[in-house]
Amino acid sequence: MDLRESIINQNNFALGLTKQLLQTEGKQSNLVYSPLSIHVLLSLIAAGSKGPTQDQLLSFLQSKSTDHLSSFAAELVSVIFSDGSPSGGPQLSFANGGWVDRRLPLKPSFKQVVETSYMAALTQVDFQTNTGRDGTNV
Structure with missing residues (x-):
């Protein structure tokens, strides 16, 4: 993965999305x-x-593959969650996760990518009763 190319693609995505939102x-x-x-x-x-x-999403995100997106996310997350300054600040926090209906099976490989590359949490919930796996309300 070429980090510079991924950043350029992400910026182009952001600028294109901004243009569309402003027109809308x-x-x-x-x-x-x-x-x-x-x-x-x-x-x-x-x-x-x-x-x-997947092909349409990759085209829209201007990426060659999901592996490129995951590698870029892992690189980005490592920078966002690190505090590189000698004085101990500032640090940016980024919250991200997803909720999936518990009746839908999750592939272990997808769960692994979400947790390792994106440092995100996947929570399976029952959308019909609004309860999580442990029975608590969501």
Whole structure:
């Protein structure tokens, strides 16, 4: 994975998304969103998909493969979660995770990518009763 190329692709994705949102929302309203969060979410979905869906997501994210997206996410996460300054600050926190209906089977390989590359949590819940695996409300 070429980190520079991945950053350029992510920036192009963010700029294209911003352009679309500004055209859709118009100039009469305020808009706050996180292109990185959207990129990570779509990357997670791409990692769990296949066929035409995955191909379309990879094209939209301007990436060659889900492996490239996962490698980029792992690199990004290692930088975001590290505190490289000698004085001990500042540090950025990034929360990310997903909820999946517990009736849907999760492939162990997908769960591993989510947890190791994206440092995210997958929680299986019952969307019909709004309870988590342990019975607590979600």
